[in-house]
Amino acid sequence: MTKKTKRVSGSAPPPAILPVGESRAARLAANLRSIEVKRRQSLAPERVDPQQVAAVGAGILPAGDNTRLRQERDEYLDLARRERAELDNYRKRVIRDMANLKRDSLTEFLRKLFVPIDDLARIKTEAGKSQSYEALYEGVSILEENLWKVLESSGITKIEAKGKPFNPEFHEAMATIPSSDVPPNTVIDVFDPGYMFENFVIRPARVVVSREP
Numbered sequence: 001m002t003k004k005t006k007r008v009s010g011s012a013p014p015p016a017i018l019p020v021g022e023s024r025a026a027r028l029a030a031n032l033r034s035i036e037v038k039r040r041q042s043l044a045p046e047r048v049d050p051q052q053v054a055a056v057g058a059g060i061l062p063a064g065d066n067t068r069l070r071q072e073r074d075e076y077l078d079l080a081r082r083e084r085a086e087l088d089n090y091r092k093r094v095i096r097d098m099a100n101l102k103r104d105s106l107t108e109f110l111r112k113l114f115v116p117i118d119d120l121a122r123i124k125t126e127a128g129k130s131q132s133y134e135a136l137y138e139g140v141s142i143l144e145e146n147l148w149k150v151l152e153s154s155g156i157t158k159i160e161a162k163g164k165p166f167n168p169e170f171h172e173a174m175a176t177i178p179s180s181d182v183p184p185n186t187v188i189d190v191f192d193p194g195y196m197f198e199n200f201v202i203r204p205a206r207v208v209v210s211r212e213p
Helices: 020-043 050-058 067-130 133-153
Strands: 156-158 171-178 187-192 195-197 200-203 205-211
Touching: 067 133, 133 156, 171 187
Parallel strands: 171 205
Antiparallel strands: 156 195, 187 205, 195 200
16 A cells, blocks of 8 residues: 655655766766855955054054954065065175176286287387397287287277278278279278277277269
């Protein structure tokens, strides 16, 4: 004999029985929604009374002060101090390294320069003894050669000018002369040679440039 279940008036209906797959999916969806809500709540800034913030910033905390705000303030101040100290140390280290690099580079250049300076002193001594123009000329030639060895080893080169097309990046025109022997805008004479340090022009060559007759 089958018993009939009586429904009590006013009571909630029995929960619907979902298939196993649908029930698991519903639970997962609910969990995901709950996690997302908690995540958003954790990211959302906590609302704080502006008067409390001002009091914390001034170091005057009212009754029932917000300890978390005070801790965050101290953490940010400590972080700012450490970042500023690190920046100051970095700036001092860069200045010190640049000074050392400048000193080392200049010292190396001067060591090389002492060789032609010593040669100049010897040339002066020998020229005074022999009173010979040929000896003086030979000594000066050797001095010039040794000096250029020092300059070239340091990255200094002479700008090629004579017979080259005029280039305002490397040449400075001091005068123009009509000429039919070379094309116009050709360097036909050099007043003062120009010099470069690696790819940087120290002084442009001062030149005479040709123009049409």
